[in-house]
Amino acid sequence: MAADLLGCVLVRRAGRTLLAGRIVEVEAYLGTRDPASHAFRGRTRRNEVMFREGGHLYVYFTYGMHYCANVVTEEEGVGHAVLLRALEPVQGTVAMHRRRSAFHPRVEERHLTDGPARLCQAMDIGRAENGADLCGTTIFIAPRPAEDPRPTIGRTTRIGISSGTAHRWRFFIKGNSWVSRRPA
DNA sequence: CGACCGATTGACT
């Protein structure tokens, strides 16, 4: 399930720099039975990756300027994915800050990776990463480090959607300061 | 083809 990703570490190899962040906030989007999901109306060119076998990265472009990244989770043809909403920087924070600064002046440290589009900027995830194989070596997800405590998980409705608002499919690590914000 | 709008963000009152 989506909450199982909490505490895992997203690793990104960009050239010589290694970027990594602990996943602290996610949302589940459940395909054709979820009106908030891009997959609700079936498979199209845009959402095609969502319907692939689990283990692929679905990256979409929105609001004319932002990218957001999802982990595809089910078997071929299903269309479920988990949106990565916030990371806690673990490795490569200087490079993350540099990438964020290239887009906006005066990036505060606390806003490095605390949002779905912000983390894509920081982790250098864009159109080229749509469909990436997470079993590869350039972007992948490592299990929760053994020395990390099992996270205490909070749960709310999802953020920024106008349908499917009743479902509490947003999950986050309670007390973690990198969680993006509270739902409306 | 035109209109509408979005799984967001940063700037500003």
Added chain:
DNA sequence: GTCAATCGGTCGG
């Protein structure tokens, strides 16, 4: 708290 930015996807005519 409010609001504009900015453009591809989707849908109606």
